[in-house]
């Protein structure tokens with residue numbers, strides 16, 4: 001299949017590109033950054049240089065594809081997120097979404113995988129895993145991706161061949177897992193946790209997240225929503241303690257930060273994200289025949305820790 005990945009140079013995109021090439025797809029990446037093309041071309045990827053906010057070759061290319069996986073988004077991670085920052089994120093996200101759908105000819109493109117996130121569904125509570133029909137109030141980043149998701153849903157009812165996917169906590173050897181746990185543990189620094197909170201996580205190994213997107217191009221249904229998480233939801237403290245064990249740290253330093261301090265340092269959006277339960281089931285994804293490479297964190301975390309430690313040596 002010919003697959004175009006927007007955001008193919010980002011956290012999820014980098015792994016998605018590897019999995020797509022490995023699966024034998026003719027893989028295209030749209031990036032604004034010419035410097036990234038050489039490394040991608042070495043992987044056998046065809047690079048399209050372009051900015052989705054500007055007209056360019058990408059708009060024509062998009063309709064020559066069998067499928068598009070849309071990951072391009074404004075940056076989210078690594079800084080304090082005030083309401084103002086989040087509103088500008090929402091605006092940027094929606095602009096990218098509109099430009100994407102404006103470029104697509106629904107008669108030509110066979111399938112679009114549009115990537116959202118479980119924060120759209122809101123706080124799941126910790127009692128039982130919730131499914132795609134659950135709708136609380138969007139939490140954390142949720143309110144700021146909602147305009148894009150609502151727009152994508154409208155376009156689907158107009159006949160665009162899209163499925164919306166909602167990954168939960170995507171873990172791998174970089175991004176939040178590295179910053180929150182791996183790096184501090186490696187350098188004997190304290191691991192930070194929120195005092196009085198151990199919200200549920202629904203982890204998904206980054207390779208399985210990428211594989212699920214590719215799987216749904218073929219086996220998902222147009223117009224359907226799919227939650228992407230693995231088979232075991234768990235309190236975040238259990239996940240943290242497993243990482244500590246795998247990193248071989250016997251006397252970890254834990255810094256328990258009160259909510260008000262978290263709010264001050266990270267801002268209201270990330271604080272809300274860090275305190276809401278993400279207890280979601282991927283039953284619907286599983287019913288399409290998807291098989292996990294890492295069915296739970298017990299299989300996935302050792303691989304991530306080993307890969308990260310290898311990168312340090």
Ligand SMILES: NC(=O)c1ccc[n+]([C@@H]2O[C@H](COP(=O)([O-])OP(=O)(O)OC[C@H]3O[C@@H](n4cnc5c(N)ncnc54)[C@H](OP(=O)(O)O)[C@@H]3O)[C@@H](O)[C@H]2O)c1
Pocket residue numbers: 006007008009010011012013030031032033036050051052053071072073074075076115116117118166167168169170175
């Ligand atoms: N990270 C997570 O744990 C997580 C969990 C659930 C859902 N999600 C969702 O998944 C998506 C991707 O997340 P991520 O963490 O992989 O993002 P990321 O690392 O921040 O990457 C963002 C990508 O967007 C591209 N991009 C931004 N503006 C663009 C523009 N104007 N034109 C073309 N490309 C543009 C960038 O490409 P260039 O800079 O190369 O142009 C980059 O590759 C987001 O929608 C996010 O909300 C993420």
